[in-house]
Amino acid sequence: MESTSSSRTPEVLAATPSRRTVLAAGGGIGLAALLSACAVGGGGGSGAGASGSGKGTVRALFMKQAGYSETDIRTMTKAFQAANPDITVSADFVAYEALHDKIVAAAPAGTYDVVLIDVIWPAEFGSKHIVADVTSKWPESWKQDMLGGAVATPQFDSHFYGVPWILDTKYLFFNAQHLAKAKVDAGELDTWDGVLKAARAIKSAGVTKNPLVWSWQQAEALICDYAQLLGAFGGTFLDSAGKPAFQHGGGVQALEFMRQSIVDGLSNPTSTQSLEEDVRRVFSAGQASMALNWTYMYGMANDPKQSQVGGQVKVLQTPAGPSGRPGVNGSMALAVSAQSKNQAAAWKYITYLTSQPVQEKYALSSLPVWKSSYDNPAVVKTNPAVVPQAKKQLADLILRPQVKTYNPLSQALQTEIQKALLGQKSPQQALNDAADQAATLLGS
Amino acid sequence: MSVASAGTAARTRRRPSRWSGVKGEARFALALLLPAAVVVFGVVLYPVGRTFVISLFDVTSPLPGDYPFVGLSNYTRVFRDPAFYGVLGHTMYFTLVSTAAELALGIAVALLLNAPLRARWFWRSLVVLPWALPTIVNGALWRWIYNGQYGALNGLLETLHLSDTPHQWLGSPFLALNMVILADVWKNTSIVVFFILAGLQTISSDLYESARMDGAGAWAAFWRITLPLLAPSIAVVLILRTIEAFKVFDIIYVMTGGGPASGTQTVAFYTYLQAFSNQLFGYGAALAYLIVLAVFALAMLYLRVLRQGQMAGVE
Numbered sequence: 001m002e003s004t005s006s007s008r009t010p011e012v013l014a015a016t017p018s019r020r021t022v023l024a025a026g027g028g029i030g031l032a033a034l035l036s037a038c039a040v041g042g043g044g045g046s047g048a049g050a051s052g053s054g055k056g057t058v059r060a061l062f063m064k065q066a067g068y069s070e071t072d073i074r075t076m077t078k079a080f081q082a083a084n085p086d087i088t089v090s091a092d093f094v095a096y097e098a099l100h101d102k103i104v105a106a107a108p109a110g111t112y113d114v115v116l117i118d119v120i121w122p123a124e125f126g127s128k129h130i131v132a133d134v135t136s137k138w139p140e141s142w143k144q145d146m147l148g149g150a151v152a153t154p155q156f157d158s159h160f161y162g163v164p165w166i167l168d169t170k171y172l173f174f175n176a177q178h179l180a181k182a183k184v185d186a187g188e189l190d191t192w193d194g195v196l197k198a199a200r201a202i203k204s205a206g207v208t209k210n211p212l213v214w215s216w217q218q219a220e221a222l223i224c225d226y227a228q229l230l231g232a233f234g235g236t237f238l239d240s241a242g243k244p245a246f247q248h249g250g251g252v253q254a255l256e257f258m259r260q261s262i263v264d265g266l267s268n269p270t271s272t273q274s275l276e277e278d279v280r281r282v283f284s285a286g287q288a289s290m291a292l293n294w295t296y297m298y299g300m301a302n303d304p305k306q307s308q309v310g311g312q313v314k315v316l317q318t319p320a321g322p323s324g325r326p327g328v329n330g331s332m333a334l335a336v337s338a339q340s341k342n343q344a345a346a347w348k349y350i351t352y353l354t355s356q357p358v359q360e361k362y363a364l365s366s367l368p369v370w371k372s373s374y375d376n377p378a379v380v381k382t383n384p385a386v387v388p389q390a391k392k393q394l395a396d397l398i399l400r401p402q403v404k405t406y407n408p409l410s411q412a413l414q415t416e417i418q419k420a421l422l423g424q425k426s427p428q429q430a431l432n433d434a435a436d437q438a439a440t441l442l443g444s
Numbered sequence: 445m446s447v448a449s450a451g452t453a454a455r456t457r458r459r460p461s462r463w464s465g466v467k468g469e470a471r472f473a474l475a476l477l478l479p480a481a482v483v484v485f486g487v488v489l490y491p492v493g494r495t496f497v498i499s500l501f502d503v504t505s506p507l508p509g510d511y512p513f514v515g516l517s518n519y520t521r522v523f524r525d526p527a528f529y530g531v532l533g534h535t536m537y538f539t540l541v542s543t544a545a546e547l548a549l550g551i552a553v554a555l556l557l558n559a560p561l562r563a564r565w566f567w568r569s570l571v572v573l574p575w576a577l578p579t580i581v582n583g584a585l586w587r588w589i590y591n592g593q594y595g596a597l598n599g600l601l602e603t604l605h606l607s608d609t610p611h612q613w614l615g616s617p618f619l620a621l622n623m624v625i626l627a628d629v630w631k632n633t634s635i636v637v638f639f640i641l642a643g644l645q646t647i648s649s650d651l652y653e654s655a656r657m658d659g660a661g662a663w664a665a666f667w668r669i670t671l672p673l674l675a676p677s678i679a680v681v682l683i684l685r686t687i688e689a690f691k692v693f694d695i696i697y698v699m700t701g702g703g704p705a706s707g708t709q710t711v712a713f714y715t716y717l718q719a720f721s722n723q724l725f726g727y728g729a730a731l732a733y734l735i736v737l738a739v740f741a742l743a744m745l746y747l748r749v750l751r752q753g754q755m756a757g758v759e
Contacts, residue, residue, distance in 0.1 A: 097701065101720040107506045128505040128723065218703025270592040272704055273614045282593050339507075408722045418705040422616060 049110065049132060052342035055086040058349050060114035061103065063096045065277055066294045067166040067332065067366040073353075076362070080352045087345050097219060097275075100407070103130065103337075110339030113346035116165070117335045120220075122156040123404045131335035135160045137347060149397040150369035154333035156402055162335030163354045164369045169327030169393055170228055170292045171386070172319055173301065177312040178207045178289035192232060192257065192319045195290060199266040202289045210268035212261060213288035215276045216421060218414045223400060225292055226417060227328040229254035231398035232321025238401050244438040246413070247431035250323060255420050255427035262421060272421050284309060292318070294330060298386050299364050315385050317393040326398035331369075363387070367394070405441045412437040492736070499729035506725065518730035528731075530706065531714040538625055538710060539689040545629045546685055547678065550636025555670075557637065558644045568641075575634030583698030586627035590614050590699075614700055617707020624699050624708055628692070636681050643677030644670070683746045687739050711735055 062073055070093050077089045092112075094102050103115045107130045117125060125131045138160045143151055147167060154162035172189060179186055179198065182205035188194035199211040215221035230237070235250025245251065261267040268288060270278070276293055280300060283291045284307035291297070304310030318327050334350045336343050352358060359368035363382040367390050373379045374391045401409065416434035420427045499518050501511040522528055557568055574582070589596045590613035601607040614620040647670065655665045693712040696702060702709040702717070709717075712735060719728025 101716075104506050104720050104723060108508070124723070129507060130505070217701060218706065219701055268593065269610075269612050269615060273592065273612070273700075278591075285594065287593060405722075411717065411721070414703075415706045418703060422705055424705060 049336075049338050049340045049343055051344045052340075054344035054348065056342055056345060057088045057090060058113045058342060058345050059111060060089060060091045060116075060346075060349065061099070061106070061112045062091055062093050062116050063099050063332075064093045065096055066296050067168065068362055069296075069365055072362050072365050076353055076358055077349075079358075080349060083352070084348060087348065089349055107337065107339055110337060110341060112337050113340035113342050114349055115335050115337055117154070117162055117333050118220075119153045119329050119331045119333070120400050120402070120406045120410070122154050122161040122333075123402050124406060125335070126156045126159060126161040127404050129338045131161045132338045132340070132343060133159050133161060134163070134336060134347070138163075145371060146369045147371055147394050149329050149394055150331060152329065152397075152399065153331040154335065162333035163350050164331055164333045165354050165359075166332040166366045167369045167394060168294050168330045168332075168366060169390075169397055170224060170294060170318060170330065171298075171327075171389060171393065172290060172316045173283065173293055173297055174290045174314055174316070175283070175286065175288075175309055175312050176314050177309070178202055178211070178286075181205060181207045182289075186314065186316070189290070189316055189319055192229070192321050195319050196261065196266060199261075199290065200264075203266060208287060208289045210265060210287075211289040212266050212271075213268040213274065213279050213282045213291045214258075214271040215274050215279050215293070216258070216271040216418070217273050217275050217278075218418050219275060220410060220414075221275050222414050222417060223410050224328045224330055226254060226258070226413075227398055227400055228292065228318055228326070229257060229321070231326035231328070232319070232323060233257070234321070234323030238403075238442075242403075242442060244435035244442070247428070247435040250321075252428050252431055254321075255417060255431060258417075259420055259423070259427055263423075272418060283313075295367055295383075295386055295390070296365055298383070315389055317389045324396070325393075326396050327393045329397040329399045403442060409438050409441050412441070495729045495732055495736075498725055499733050501726050503725035503729070504723055506723070511726070514726065518726050519734070521727060522730055522734060527706070527709075527714065528711075531709045531711050534621060534708060535690060535692070535710040535712075537621065538628075538692055539686060541622075542625045542628050542632070542689045542692075543682065543685045545625070546633045546636045547682065549629065549633045550681070551640050551674070551678075553633065553637045554640035554644055555666075557641055571637050572634050574631045577631060579631065579694040580698055582627060582631045583695045586623075586630075587614070587699050590623055615704060617703075617705050620700055620704060621708050624695060627699065628689070628695055631695075632685065632688070636685065639677050639681040639684075640674060643674045647673050679746060679749070683743060686742055686746075690739055690742065691735065 060077075062068075062070075064070060068076075073091060073093075077091055081087065081089060096118075099116065100118070100121065103112070103117070103121075103125070106112055115131065117131060122131075126133065135158075142163075146164060149169075150164035150167045153164040153167075154160050172195070174186065174189060176186070179202070182198070182202040184198045184201050188198050195212070202208055202211040214225050216225060227237070230246060230251050233250035233253040235248070235252075235254060236245045237251075239245040258267070262269060262271070268274075268282060270282065274282070276297075279288075279291050279293050280297050282288050283293075283297070284301045286309045298313065298315050301307045301313045302310050307313075318325050334353060336346045336350065340346050354369065356368060356370045356373060359366075359370065360373050360376060360379050360382075363373070363379045367383070367386065368374075368379065374387060380387045400406070403409065413434045416425070416430040416437075419425045420430035425433070500513060500515060502514045502518075503511045553571060557564065557571065561567060577585075588594075592598065592610050592612040592615060595610075595613070597613060598607075598610045601611070612619075613623045651669050651673075652665055655669055660668065691712050692710050693716060696708055696710055696713050697716075700708040702713050711731065715728050715731040715735065718724045718731060
């Protein structure tokens with residue numbers, strides 16, 4: 001016996017399309033192909049951008065984590081709107097990991113007038129006309145008044161594609177109480193060797209099982225940590241001819257250092273699955289004694305409302321390796337979208353957000369790009385722990401490669417570095433393989 | 445006028461009006477179908493056509509422009525790309541294991557929910573909960589559960605004294621892929637349960653009664669009656685789940701970002717990376733097209749099996 005309902009389903013599904021249906025479907029697809037062939041690329045494209053009246057609505061895209069918080073940006077925006085009543089700003093926030101792709105996907109429709117771009121994107125976005133070239137709008141004085149690392153952030157090929165806004169590098173944060181328990185002097189943390197020695201002491205004293213935690217997930221965060229170590233060990237990403245060089249000398253030593261710290265149990269094994277926020281959580285829960293992270297962690301890890309180690313957190317500039325202590329340039333800039341129809345208003349908004357008084361007011365979240373701010377007692381008072389370290393560190397930054405194919409290059413490097421960290425390949429082999437892929441990408 | 449001739453005249457008069465009525469109805473039906481047709485054209489046919497056109501060009505930006513025509517070289521590039529075979533392997537493994545696990549578990553839970561339980565409605569609504577959760581939320585939830593430092597799974601194992609060393613569930617490539625599959629199975633078994641449950645309710649209890657009288661045990665009844673009659677529901681659910689699993693993207697994006705060491709990258713995730721992160725839209729379109737073709741082939745295969753009636757039990 002057979003139930004009727006059970007036999008009906010397959011019949012419906014198995015219905016053979018008639019010849020006419022097939023022809024109609026084929027015709028439909030053909031027509032679709034014909035119509036869609038009208039323009040290749042983009043979603044129809046709204047044409048080039050326009051300056052606009054300097055009034056109206058400005059749509060801006062920011063990131064959610066690190067640097068200025070969402071509340072900071074909303075408060076800044078409110079103040080801007082009060083001063084410019086004929087401009088309305090609507091702000092969207094996405095995770096850093098989604099920011100690049102959102103900018104790309106929104107570009108053809110000109111959805112955003114202002115976008116926050118990372119230091120590694122001006123080459124790609126500038127050459128593909130996703131963000132506008134604002135070189136002619138850059139006052140000459142900014143080049144002198146801003147710190148060198150900041151000026152380099154939105155630059156590619158001597159053109160400016162934005163205005164620096166978040167000037168950041170990775171600092172070494174440590175839990176003073178943990179160090180005291182293990183009888184470690186903070187002065188030891190001045191070098192990477194000292195950090196390892198301190199970590200061993202903390203581990204053997206049983207203060208924390210894995211004293212170090214890092215953001216080594218397969219993401220850009222991994223490359224930031226690697227860049228900082230690569231610099232300390234005297235390596236470079238590319239040589240003077242623009243060819244991969246990270247597979248030699250300091251580049252390999254940096255990766256060996258990273259791998260060994262996992263093998264020795266000094267680095268938390270969750271590091272290979274962690275982003276900066278995971279690092280902050282583990283550190284704030286008192287489960288790590290030392291961590292490399294951006295400026296923003298200082299305020300949050302020391303805030304008893306968000307941290308179990310509030311008041312115990314201290315910050316230092318990045319430890320020195322055999323070749324110095326460059327910090328990774330993790331700065332970001334505000335750019336005008338090339339497709340924006342309201343570029344004049346967008347520029348007004350950008351110049352307001354990046355202006356010295358606004359940046360100084362929010363220095364606890366992110367340090368200003370302006371040189372003189374670091375001698376302003378009000379700024380030092382806002383963030384007395386980080387500013388003195390920043391003053392030293394921001395003069396010595398290492399850039400990740402400024403190339404148009406940075407993203408695929410970074411992905412190849414991330415995968416291979418992770419293979420070495422997980423012990424699937426030796427650091428040298430992993431970096432050789434990454435260099436082969438990078439050479440192809442740089443040649444393309 | 446005779447009755448007959450009056451009748452003929454009436455028929456003659458009625459005929460054109462009936463025809464015009466049909467035409468009117470057809471036109472009305474067409475008018476009603478038009479919005480759906482526009483939507484189907486807009487969201488299915490047009491993107492299908494456009495993706496194909498883009499896949500023939502070396503499109504390297506989202507903006508419209510003149511890009512070189514490269515013919516089928518984006519397609520041949522896919523097969524020359526060593527990374528593609530890795531992600532294809534992950535995708536096949538994910539599809540096979542997750543679909544099989546969801547089906548086995550789905551049938552078991554459906555049988556349980558079909559039994560005369562007390563408060564059956566409650567259990568049934570409970571089972572639908574994971575499915576009602578958005579995949580992004582599900583991914584974030586499991587990322588927390590699996591966390592090697594503060595995750596609930598390690599906590600549970602420790603509480604039960606099963607293991608006191610924290611495990612890195614997402615720490616190595618193959619284990620991470622399996623853990624993502626587990627999270628996917630947890631969410632998607634619900635939909636399988638409901639399809640199977642619907643199928644189970646159409647099986648008459650007389651069948652089981654007569655089988656019992658013939659001396660068949662529960663096990664024999666399951667294999668000889670339940671499973672063959674469930675075949676249509678199983679087939680439908682297999683089609684749906686296989687296709688969905690083959691296209692898996694969001695749970696990977698949230699839980700692992702394709703890592704560690706690219707061990708959880710799937711074809712759809714890789715396509716996304718190529719198209720949006722690397723702005724290789726032509727290459728991404730070729731990859732997307734191959735996914736469409738693979739899904740189409742899978743669907744046709746299932747339908748073919750169904751049409752033969754063997755699996756459906758329909759002769």
